[in-house]
Amino acid sequence: MRGKRSKQYRKLMHAYALTFHFRAPYQVLLSSTIIRDAARFKMQLGSMLSNTLHGEIKPMITQCCIRHLYNAVPEPGHEADKERWIEVAKSAERRRCGHHELETPLSEEECIRSVVDAKGSGTNKHRYVVATQEREVRAAMREVAGVPLIYINRSVMVLEPMAERSAEVREAEEKGKVRAGLKARRGAEAGGVKRKAEEEEGEEGEDEGAQEEAAAPKKKKARGPKGPNPLSVKKPKKENQEKSAGKKVEEERSVLRKAAKQDPQAADKAVKAEVAVGEGGASADGASGKRKRRRKPKESGDAASALKAEVGDEE
Known part of the structure; x- marks a missing residue:
């Protein structure tokens, strides 16, 4: 063949x-x-x-x-x-x-x-x-x-x-397929037109909103030196300061305890010395015409009283 x-x-x-x-x-x-x-x-x-x-x-x-x-x-x-x-x-x-x-x-x-x-x-x-x-x-x-x-x-x-009879059947079937395709296409186009109209309405609404925003007066930004970046500034560490003050008090107490064990009168001497220094500073300030008053640190006084009590107990 x-x-x-x-x-x-x-x-x-x-x-x-x-x-x-x-x-x-x-x-x-x-x-x-x-x-x-x-x-x-x-x-x-x-x-x-x-x-x-x-x-x-x-x-x-x-x-x-x-x-x-x-x-x-x-x-x-x-x-x-x-x-x-x-x-x-x-x-x-x-x-x-x-x-x-x-x-x-x-x-x-x-x-x-x-x-x-x-x-x-x-x-x-x-x-x-x-x-x-x-x-x-x-x-x-x-x-x-x-x-x-x-x-x-x-x-x-x-x-x-x-x-011819078979060709007619075939042609009729092809025409039916074409019609079905055209109907499906028309339905899709109708749906597309509807979606397009909806999209156009949405775009018109957006354009109107944009025009209203453009018509509204814009706020002027204040000019001047800008502050530091808040993310780059270190935050104050309150807890660390409190811990350092507590450590200092404990260290002073430990020093006074050692001195009180070696010399029982050391605590009284330390208190008197602090008082004398305070009076001398006051007279000097008075002579110079400036009067300043220094307050005794509460922590040291508390420490001295606590040491006196401990020494008395030991005796």
Whole structure:
């Protein structure tokens, strides 16, 4: 098979698959005439059908067609061909048409039409592919939508183009898809217009708010030296100051305790010395004309009294 023809057949079967839902393995109804011509041209019918349809096949034959093969008379000198016909027919799956009870089989046209379109609705319900050499059968099958037709022409297997009835069904289905797409698009556009109007209203509201803000008088910032960054300024450590004062008091107390142990009168001397120093400072200040009064530190006085009490207890 040439490449151009093979490409055409592949596209054609793809169209049947999209519109009429054909799928592999394809069910091929064989007539007695195509079996006889394939044997005459020495063609391998199964492989040729598979190459033409571009997929696996499931060959089938009706009971009437088999009876026609048995009743056929071969040409003189070709009696062995009849055995080949019957072998090919037996290798195919038997399709029960219900005409086996008749004394004489129905014509292939009537039998195949009753199998393909049993109810006369003009549709190929079971998705059969018809392979026949009889023109009457092909003409009858063109009236049924979605029936691929195959025949042999001078030892070449041909797949017919899509019939008018099938093409009309395909075109109607494509138009329905286009209409559905247009409806969906219109609905989306309507929703988009509505959203756009809402967005424009929101933008207008924002513009009005911006205009009102622009019309309002702006507050002038006070100019001058800026203060230090509050994050870079160290905070006063109150707890550390209190701790340092407490430590100093404890150190003074420890010094006085040691001195009181060595000399019991040390505490009294220290107190008197502080008093004398305070009086001397006051007289000096008075002579200079400036009078200052120094207060005794409460902590030291408390410490001295505490030391006196401790010394008395020890004695």
